[in-house]
Amino acid sequence: MARQSISFTNPNDAWLKEQVESQEYSSKSELINDLIRQVRKSQAQIDWIQAKLERAEKSGFTGNSQEQIRQQAKDLINGRLSTK
Incomplete structure (x- = not known):
């Protein structure tokens, strides 16, 4: 796995820390x-x-039809349609 060093603004860093502290994610990397x-x-x-x-x-x-186009878009959003 590639390792990177990145910088965050204070508000973004605080938000990341909150997510990890709330156990929503186990690490900033996972998030x-x-x-x-x-x-x-x-x-x-x-x-x-x-x-x-x-x-x-x-x-x-x-x-x-409009309904077919709508359904295709919904299927794509829900991961049921190939993007090709």
């Missing part, structure tokens, strides 16, 4: 890794939606 996983998942969802929008704009139409 930071969890936050990064969450952001990466969110970015994958954003990228998927952006790609769908770009394809729709280029084609000028879609065969999917």
Whole structure:
């Protein structure tokens, strides 16, 4: 596992310490890794939606209904749909 040295602002450091002290996480490293996983998942969802929008704009139409598009977005958010 790669080791890094990073600096935090005082408010961010205090928040991290609170999370560890409340036993929400066992260490700051565990918390930071969890936050990064969450952001990466969110970015994958954003990228998927952006790609769908770009394809729709280029084609000028879609065969999917509004409900189908909504359901696909919900499935993606809930981890039930591939981002490809």
